[in-house]
Amino acid sequence: MKSEQTPKVVQIEDQNHWPQVEFEAGNDDYSFTGTVGKDEKEERKESVKEQKNWKRWLGNLQTVFFWNRSVNTDEENAKEKKTAASIQHYARCDSKELLCQLKTNILGITSDEAVHRLACNGRNDVPAIKPIPWYTMLMTAILHPFNILLMTMGIISVAVPGQGPDMMIFVSVMVVISTAIRFSQEHQSQHTFHSMRNMVATTTRVGRVIDGTSTEVEIPSNELVVGDILRLCVGSILPADVRLLISKNLSVSQSTLTGEYLPVEKSAVSSKATVPTLDTANVCFMSTSIVSGTATAVVIGTGQNTYISTVYSMLNSKAIASASSSFDIGVKKVAYLLLAFGCVMVPIIVVLNGFTTHDFEGAAFFGVSVLVGLTPEMLPMILNANLAKAAVDMAKCKVIVRKAEAIQTMGAVNILCSDKTGTLTKDEIVLVSYLDSDMKMNENVLRNGYYNSYFSKAFHNSMDSAIFCKASELQMDSHKTQYSLVEEIPFDFNNRRVSVILQVPGGKNRLICKGAVEEVVSICTKVRRFTAETDWNDADLVEDERERLIQECQKLNCEGYRVLAVASKSVATVTDQNLDEVSFAGNDDHGLTFIGFLTFLDPPKTDCAQAISDFATYNVEVKVLTGDNLEVSTKICNDVGVSTINTTTGPKLSLMSPEEFEQTVLRCSLFAKLTPLQKLEIVNCLKHNGNTVAFLGDGINDALALRSSDCGVSVEGATQMAQDAADLILLEKNLTVVTKAMIRGRITYANTIKYIKMAASSNFGNVFSMLIASAWLPFQPMQATQILTQNLLYDFSQIAIPWDNVDPEFLIEPHTWSAKGIFKFMIFFGPLSSVFDIYTFMVQFYFFKWQGNSSDPVEAALQISKFQTGWFNEGLITQTLIVHMIRTQKIPFFQRWPSWQLLLGTGIIIVIGLAIPYTPLGTNVLQMSSLPWLYYPFLILANVGYFTVTQLMKQLYMHFFGEWL
Template sequence: MRGKNRDLFWHPAGYLSFNGPGENMTTHGSEEEHKIGIFQYASLSLENLQELFHTSLPEGLSQENAGASLQRDGLNEISATQVHWWEIAIRQFKSPFIYLLLVAAVIVYAIGEHVDAGIIVGFVFINAALGFYQEYKSEQSLRALQQFISPRSRVKRDNNWQVIDSRNLVKGDIISLVTGDAIPADLRVIHTNHLIVNETTLTGESVPVLKDADILPSVPKNIYESHNLLFSGTSVVEGEATALVLETGERTTMGRIAKLTVETTKESEFSKGISSFSSFILRMILITLVFIFLANLVIKGENADVFELVVFCIALVVSVVPEALPVVTTVSLSRGALQLAKHEVIVKRLTAIEDIGSIEVLCSDKTGTLTENSLSATDYSPDAHPALLSYAALTVAQTLEKTEPFDIAIEKEAADWQVLPDNGSKRLMELPFDPVRRRNAVLIRNEKETFMIVRGAPEVIIGLSSLLNSEKEGIEKWISDKGKAGERTIAIAKRTFPGEKETIIPEDEQDLQFLGVMAFADPIKPSTYHAVEKARELGVAIKIITGDSPEVAGAVGVKIGLLDDPSMVLTGSVLQELPENDRAEAITRHAVIARVTPEQKYDIIKTLQRSFTVGFLGEGINDAPALKLAGVSMVVESAADIAREAADIILLQKNLEVIMDGIESGRGVFANSVKYLKATLASNFGHFYAIAIGSMFISFLPMLPIQILLVNLLSDFPMISIATDTVDKNEVKKPRKYEVREIMLVATLLGVVVTVFDLMFFAFFMHEGDKILQTNWFVGSILTELVFLFSIRTKLPCYQAERPSGYVILLTAVAALATVLLPYTVIGEKLFHFYPPSAMHLGIIFSLVAAFFVCSELVKHMYYRYTG
C-alpha cells in the first residue's frame, strides 16, 4: 500500500481502513465478510502484515502475546453446534403419522386388542430406531473433519523454533512447513522453496498447485488465484515454506466448511410426503368422527348406547389408519437397497432409496466421477521430434512415488510405447519448476553429449526457441485447438552444450531446439455417456459443478452432450457478481458451473432445491456441506471421510450409470408405496363412510368393533405384499413426489365407489338380522378390498399392466380363502360372532364384488384419461 491511499482490508476484528504504515486503523466490518476478507491478505506487504498481527516476521510472536491471543480467539479447533443424541431420538417421534399410529395403539389396547397394539407400537419403534441410527451417523461429520488439522506444528516464538500442538496456534504465529505436512490453519506464505500443495480437498482440482511468496498485484477473487495463501485442510506435496498464521479454528476455510456441514439439516422427500398426508388424514378423521358420533346421538336419541357407540367410533378410527405403511415402506426400501447392493451401491439412509426416485436435477463433480481422474497423453504436435517422448521421460522427477500428474502421465505413456530409460544417461542438475519462469530444466550427460531438456508452458518454450514464424503459427493453432477441447499441453525443448558442463542457470534457457508439444487429457469414462443418455430418458437434468477450469469443464460438457458450445460455462466468480435475483436463473440455465468454492457449491444446491428435488454426487471435503444439504447425497467409495459421513449413498464404483439405475429403482419403490396409500385410503375411507352411514339407519351396529379390526388385519395382510410388486414402465419415466392432493383425489374418487358398493351390501342384507348383515358385509368388504388392489396397482387397464408379483397373487389368494372360510369355523362363530353365509348369499356377495371391480376399473380409466 502506497502513500496516503485509503485501502479497505480485513483484520481479525473486522474490516480496517488503513492510511499507511504506522497510521491509525479503524474497524468497519464484521466477520460476515470473512470469506472475502481472507483474500485481502494476499496483496498486502510483509510490513503491513507484521503491523496488523502485532508480530515480528523474523522472531515470531512472544509467548505472552501468543497466550493473550489464544485467550481471546480460542483454540485452533474445528467446532460447530452439534445436535445431541437425545435430540435426534426425540425428532424421530415428531410426525403426524407417528402421532396417528400411537393414538391408534392406545385405542386398540384400551378395547382389549393387546397384540394389535403391540404390533403398531413395534412398527413405530423400528422406524424410530432406523431413523435415529441414520441421523446419528450423519452428525459424526465433525470428527471426520478434525483429522485434517495437523496435530503438531513447528512454530517460532520469542525467536526460537519449537513444536507445539496445532490447537494452540494463534493469528500472527510464524510456522514452518515441509513435505507431507497437513496445513493446520489459513496462512500467508513468507518464504518458499519449491512449495507444491494439494488443494483437491477444497477445490476438487486434481493437479497440485505451486505456491510462492510474491505479493499479488490485486486481491484474488477465489482460492484458485491465491498463489501466496495456504488453506487449512490442504497438504504439502513437495518443498518447504515459512508462513504467517492468518486465521485459526472455525474462522478458517475448513472451519466454515465444518459449520456448514454439521449445522445443516434436511428433511427427506419421503418424510415430507408422509407428514403431509398424515396431517390431512388426522384432520379428516377427527372432523368425521365428531359428526358421526353427534349424528347417532341425535338420530337414536335415548336408544343410543353411548359406551357401545364410543367403542364403535374407536374401531372406525383404527380401521382408517394405514398402520401397515411402515412395513410396506421398509420392505420396499429394503428390497431397493438389496437391488442396488448388487450394483455395488451401499445405502446408508434407507429412505434415500425412495428419495432418489424423486430427483429432478443431479449435480455431479467432474473429476473421478465423469472422468478417470488421471491425465493421459493424447496427442503430439505436428512435426514433433521422433524422440520427443524419450526426451520428455528424462524430465520426470526421480522419486519412488510420483505426485506430479504430468510426470505420472509421461511415465505411463513411455511404458505403453516401451520407451526405456537410457542407462547411460546421468542427471547432473535440475532447475525446479518456477511459477514466474513457468518451466523446469534438467541437465543430462550421456556417452555422446551434455544437454539440457526444458519442459514448460508452450508459449514460454516457443519464445525461447529458434522457430520460424510459419512454424510458430502452426504449433500455436494446434495448441489453441487442444485448449478448446479441454486438453492441457506442455512443450519440450533441448539445448546441447560443448565440453563438460556441470551446472545450469536460468540464463542458459535460450536458443533452444524446439522438440514438440504433448497434449494431455483426463479421459471421460465410457459409462458416463450411457448415464447421460439414460438421464434424458428418465427426465433428470445433469449439472456439472466442479472446481476445475472452465475450459476443461466445458470440453467435458460438450463431449458428454450437456453443452453445444464449450464457452457456455458459468464460473463461480461470475456467479458471485450477479445480482441476487439473477443467480437462480443463471444456475438453472447453465449445465456446467466451474471454478466454484465449497460455499458456492452449497449455495448452488440450496438455490436449486427451492424449485427441484436435487441429488448431489461428490467426493471431496469441499463437497461436504453440499452433500449434507442435498435431497439425496451420494459419494464414491474413495471419498474423504467427511464426505462419506455426510452422504446418504456410497458408490463402490465411480460410475454415474449406477446412479441412473438407482433412480429407476427408487421410482419403483415410490410407485409401490403410492399404490399402497391409494389402495388402503380408498378402501378404508370407503368402508369408514359406509359403516358410519349404515349405523344411523339400524338399531344395532352394522359391524362389531372386533370385526372391523379383523377386516383391517386380513386386508392389510396381502397389501403388505405390494412392496414386492412389479411396476409399469411408464411409472419410472418421470421424477415422482408425494402429491397429497393427487393421492387423496384418487383415494376419494375410488373411495366413493367403495362406499356405494358397501351400501349395496348393507341394502341387500340389512333386513336379514344383525349376524347375517355383519358376516356378509365383513366378507364382502374384504373381497372388494382384495380385488381393488389389482385395479389400483396400475394406471393402465388391469389386462395391459405388468403381471403382479408372485407374493401379491399368493397372499391375496390366502386372504380371500381365509375370509370366505372363517365364518364356517368355530373360531369365527364363537370369537367373531359370524353366521355361516348361505349359497345364495355367497352368490350375491361374489356378484357384487365382480361388479365392483368392473366399476372401479371404469372410474380409474376415466380419471386418468381426463387428468393425464
C-alpha cells in the first residue's frame, strides 16, 4: 500500500556514526533528522517509550483476558522502509563515492578500525526466535481460559460457609490433568524440533590492512563490520548486505528471500533508476548465495542494519507475537459464555430455593453446587486429550506439532495461503521440452544443447544440470567421447550466450551456441527445418521468421517457461597452416543457424495437484503468495489446479488504497512479486475479514506470514527462520499430509464440541429443572454431594470422546468455535431434558407419593431420599446416553455407530450409577435409598421418550440453523 513517508539522506558528521537514510519526523515516532548524537537519540527514544507504556500495558491486558486479532506493524514497517531507503542510497552511489562515505577503500579497513566499528555497531548477528522457556510454557498451560473458569468455580465453592474442600479438590484435579497433558505435549514437540536443528558457526574471508599491508584474513562471520571488503565466488553465502564494486558474470540465488526459482544476474554498475529493493542489481543480501561468477564487494549493512533483520524484527515484534488465533478467540468466548450464564442463573436458583426452603445458607451451598454442575468440568481435559491424541496421530505422519492448538486450528482453516517455490514446486529446474523451429519436440535440439553445456568450462548452473539429467535419461551422453573442445567463447552479461567449438571426426568443426533467445536469434542468418529425425535443410532466416521465433519464445515465457535458444555453424578444421585464421574465425559467433528452443521449469510436486483437489473437496480456498514473477506462477497454478482468473502483483498492490487492497486480496487467488511484508499484509487482511488462515511456506520471505497466520506450516528443509515461525513442521515434503492435518483438526473439533454442546445443554437443562424444582418442592431435589457424584460419573463416561468416530459429512466443511452456536444449542435442547425431568418429578411426587410431608420424620426423610435417588438415576442415564444422540446428525446405532471405547464407557457408567443406591456408598455416604422395581418402567419410558423427541428436535434444529455440531 502507499507509503506516506518520504526518505531523505542525512549526512551525520560525527565520526562514530555512519551515513544512514532517515525519515522525516511525522508518523514515525522513532525518526530523526540532522546531526544527532547517540545520547540524544537514546533520550528521545526513552521519552517516546514512556509515553506509550500505558498503551502497551492495556494491550497486553487485552491479549491475556480477551483477544487481539489485528496486527499493527507500523513501527516495524518504518524500520523496513528506512533500511530499504539506505540500501537504495548506497546502490545509487558510484564506487569512489561509496567507499568515501563508508570510510574504507578497495584494500579494506585496518584491524584497529574493525575493532572500533565492531564495538560501536555491535556484532553481525541477527537473533533467531528463542525457544519458549519451560516455565513460560507451563504458565501458559495453567492460565488456559477453561482452567481459570474451573478454578473460579472452586474458589467460590470454598468461600461458602460450612462447605468443605471437596469441590475445590475436584476441579483442581481436572486442572492439573489438563495442564499436564498440554504442557507435556508442547514441551516434547519443542524438544523434538530444536534437537533436529544443526547450528554451525560460519567464517568469512575479508580484506584487511595489517601493519600497512593488505591481506586476506578469515574471521567469524559475526565479526564483520561495515566497510569490510569481501571476495565472492561460486558457493559463497552472503554473510551481510553488500554493494558490488567489481563483478564478472555474477548470478545470485535469492529464492529463500524472494521466492524466485532462478538465479538473478548482478553487476557492479550503479544505477539511478528506482526499483524494488530486492531487485537492486548491484546489491546482494544476507543469506543469498553465489551461483556463478566472481565479485568484490563492500559490506554496507550488518546485524540489525541488514534487510533480513527487518524481517526478524517484525517476526519478533509484540504486535505479531501477541496476535490471537481463531482458536484462542473461540476458546475465550466459550469460557466467558459459560461463566456469564452461570452468574445469571445461579443467583435466581439461590433466591427461589431460599424462599421455598427458608434455608438461605443451604440454598447458597446448593447454588454453588449448581454452578459447578453447570460448568463442564472435564472440558479442559477433553480438549487437551483431543489435541494430544491428534498430535500423536500427526507424529505418525511425520509431522511435528509445535503448538497443541495448531491441529484444531487447521480444522477451522477455510483459506490456505501457500508460497510457490519449494512448496508447490520441487525447487529444482528440469528440462521440459526441446523444440525445433516448427515447435515440435526434436532430440537434435537437445543433443546440441547438451554438447554445449558438457564441453563448456564455465560453472554449470541449474539449467545445465537439467540438460545433463534429460540427456542421460535419453542416453545421449554415450557419444560425447567422439568430440573434443577446440575453443570456448565464454558467457558474459552483455552477449548473454556461451559458445563452444568442437572438433568433429571426419568433417568440419562445429560451433554450438546456447543462450538468451533474443541475443542468439539476432546473430542467426539461417533456420533449420527438420523433415525427419536425421534429415533437414537450412533456409534463410528472413525478418518475418525472426519475428515469429521471438513471438514463440514470448508465448513460452507467458506460459511460465524459461527459454534458451540453441544455434550452430560449421567452422574450418584447425591445422598448423590456418591456425591464426581459424582462431580468428572461430571467435566470430555470428552467421549461425537457428536449431531450436530448450524450455525449463521448476515443476510442481507430484502430489501437489491431488493436494489442491483435496483442499477443494474439503472447502478450503487456496491462494498462492509468491515472490516469483507472474508468468511462471500462473503456469504452475494452472498445472496444479489453482484458479488464475484473478491475479495481481506486489507492485500493483503497493499503489492501491486500503479499500482497493482489501477488495483485491479477497478476490484474487494468485499474488506474484510480493515482498515479505506484503505477504504479511495479505494474511492480516484475510484474517481481518473473518477467515481462518493457514500459511504454507519454507523461505525467509515466508516467515512473517507464517507467524501472523492462524496456523503456519513449514518443512524440515526450510530456512531456520521459517521453521521458527511455524506451528507445524512437515518432516517430509508431502502436501497430502496438510490435508490429513486438516481432517485431524476437524475430528478434534468435532469430538471437543460434542462434549461442550452436550454438557452445556444438559447442564442448562438441569439448571432449568432446578429452577422449577426450587419453586415447587419443599425440599432440595438432589443433594450437593449427589450432584457432584452424578457429574463425576458423567464426566468419566466422556473420557473416551477423543477416540470417537466422526461423521464423514461433518469433515467436509471447516468449523470454528462459536459461542453463539453453543448458546443456541443450549437454549434449544436444554429445556428439552427438563420436560422429562418434570415428568420424573410428577411420577415420583404424585404416583409414588415421595413428597416428604409425612408426620413421621424418618418416613419423610426416606421419601425425600427416594425422590432424590430417582432423579439421580434418571438424570445420570439421560446425561450419559445423550452423547450418542448428539455425536451424530444421523440416527444413532441405526445409521451411525460410536467407537467401541465410547460405547463401553457409557455402558459401564450407567451400570455403576444404577448400582450405587444398593451399595454402602449410596446408602451411607450419599444418603440414597433403594427404589421399587415398579419405578424402572417409568425410567425406561422417560429415556425412550427423551431420545425420540431429541431425534425429532435434531431434525428441526438442522432445518432452521443448517448445522448440527
